[in-house]
Amino acid sequence: MAKNILLEVVTPERAVVSEEVQIVVAPGSEGEFGVLTGHTTFLTSLKEGTLRYRDASGREKYLFVKGGFAEVLPYKVTILAESAEKRDGIEN
Amino acid sequence: MATLKEVQLKIVSVKKTRQITSAMKMVATSKLRGAQAAMEAFKPYASKFAEVLGSIASNAGEEASPLLVPKNEVKKVRIVICTSDRGLCGGFNINLIKKAENYIQSNLGDKEVSFTCFGKKGRDWVQKNSMALDDAYLDVVGGKFDFSIASTSGQKLIDSFLEGAVDEVYLLFSEFVNMAKQAPVIKQILPIPAHGEEEKTEKAEKADDSVYLAEHICEPSSDVLLGEMLPKDIYIQIYDALLQTSTSVNAARMTAMENATKACDDMVDELQTIFNKTRQAAITSDLMDIVGGAEALKG
Numbered sequence: 001m002a003k004n005i006l007l008e009v010v011t012p013e014r015a016v017v018s019e020e021v022q023i024v025v026a027p028g029s030e031g032e033f034g035v036l037t038g039h040t041t042f043l044t045s046l047k048e049g050t051l052r053y054r055d056a057s058g059r060e061k062y063l064f065v066k067g068g069f070a071e072v073l074p075y076k077v078t079i080l081a082e083s084a085e086k087r088d089g090i091e092n
Numbered sequence: 093m094a095t096l097k098e099v100q101l102k103i104v105s106v107k108k109t110r111q112i113t114s115a116m117k118m119v120a121t122s123k124l125r126g127a128q129a130a131m132e133a134f135k136p137y138a139s140k141f142a143e144v145l146g147s148i149a150s151n152a153g154e155e156a157s158p159l160l161v162p163k164n165e166v167k168k169v170r171i172v173i174c175t176s177d178r179g180l181c182g183g184f185n186i187n188l189i190k191k192a193e194n195y196i197q198s199n200l201g202d203k204e205v206s207f208t209c210f211g212k213k214g215r216d217w218v219q220k221n222s223m224a225l226d227d228a229y230l231d232v233v234g235g236k237f238d239f240s241i242a243s244t245s246g247q248k249l250i251d252s253f254l255e256g257a258v259d260e261v262y263l264l265f266s267e268f269v270n271m272a273k274q275a276p277v278i279k280q281i282l283p284i285p286a287h288g289e290e291e292k293t294e295k296a297e298k299a300d301d302s303v304y305l306a307e308h309i310c311e312p313s314s315d316v317l318l319g320e321m322l323p324k325d326i327y328i329q330i331y332d333a334l335l336q337t338s339t340s341v342n343a344a345r346m347t348a349m350e351n352a353t354k355a356c357d358d359m360v361d362e363l364q365t366i367f368n369k370t371r372q373a374a375i376t377s378d379l380m381d382i383v384g385g386a387e388a389l390k391g
Contacts, residue, residue, distance in 0.1 A: 010136050010137045010140060011137060011239070012133075012134050012137050012138075012238075012239040012242075012328070012331055013130070013133055013134070013238060013239060014133045015133070015136055028311060029311075029312065030311050030312060040309060041309065042309045042310075042311070043144065043148065043309070043310050043311070043314075043317065044310070044311040044312075044317075045312070045317060045320050067243075067324075069144065069317075069320075069321065071140075071144050078140055080137060080140055080141055080144070082239055082240075082243065082324075083239070
């Protein structure tokens with residue numbers, strides 16, 4: 001099985017996520033894209049939308065991100081968002 | 093000499109003042125902790141953003157965004173001034189306002205200056221001197237606020253810059269150096285100043301150290317991305333200024349209140365001495381009376 005990739009989601013107020021994940025699917029401004037480990041370096045702006053990722057144990061998780069950028073490196077994805085909420089954070 | 097009763101009342105009143113100042117000190121201490129935590133939480137975002145921005149800015153030209161282009165003639169200047177809402181924090185606001193006055197006098201003498209104010213003290217100063225006030229945001233500095241206040245006000249500044257309502261924008265805030273030192277700082281935020289040589293070499297060294305690759309595939313193009321990121325850079329600077337000012341004001345207030353509490357303690361000590369002396373004097377004179385009376389009876 002492929003190695004995991006590090007996902008970091010940071011907002012001005014806090015670091016929301018920092019963990020090893022299997023895959024990240026993000027809403028890029030030019031279309032949704034998925035990232036696995038070993039992806040080429042890549043920088044894009046993000047639309048408002050849902051960021052999906054599957055964590056190391058295979059569970060699907062969702063984040064709502066707004067006004068952000070994604071920087072993809074072979075071993076790491078960094079999402080810089082103005083705000084990012086976990087799904088349960090919105091529902092409550 | 094004051095009577096015994098008067099001294100006693102004074103002691104009570106000073107002790108009450110002491111209670112207030114020490115309570116305010118504790119409030120400032122706890123707010124300071126919150127402000128420092130917010131500052132810490134913001135650091136990863138800011139440094140990452142600067143890193144990414146630096147890497148695309150170095151590839152893109154100066155023409156990429158109108159925010160980078162200085163106006164030919166600078167007539168109208170906006171100063172964003174961050175102060176506290178309330179006093180009782182020593183010379184904190186005075187220092188900031190003095191900095192503004194000096195800066196205007198020495199650098200912007202012949203220009204039309206208007207203000208965006210965070211905090212009541214700055215606003216009051218602008219109004220008292222009947223200068224042009226564009227916007228005032230109260231209840232921000234020193235309390236809780238989030239990034240949206242910085243992005244709303246930042247967007248407004250950018251809009252007025254693009255429309256030509258202002259030609260240059262400066263940001264005046266209090267830098268939090270450490271607990272004992274908070275220094276007023278003024279810097280230009282619009283047009284975005286060109287990166288100095290110093291910064292460039294610093295970045296080059298950084299690139300050598302890490303495996304960070306500057307050549308990204310950019311989507312959309314790097315110029316478009318830069319255009320989107322630069323406004324955010326302004327928001328970040330404003331947010332950072334607000335965070336620093338908040339931390340500074342709470343640190344300044346803490347120090348001021350600690351000094352006030354100490355002064356109260358000293359005063360109580362002094363008054364207590366006076367009280368004892370007065371009491372002693374009263375007893376002595378009473379004794380003199382009794383002894384004198386007894387002597388007189390003996391004949």
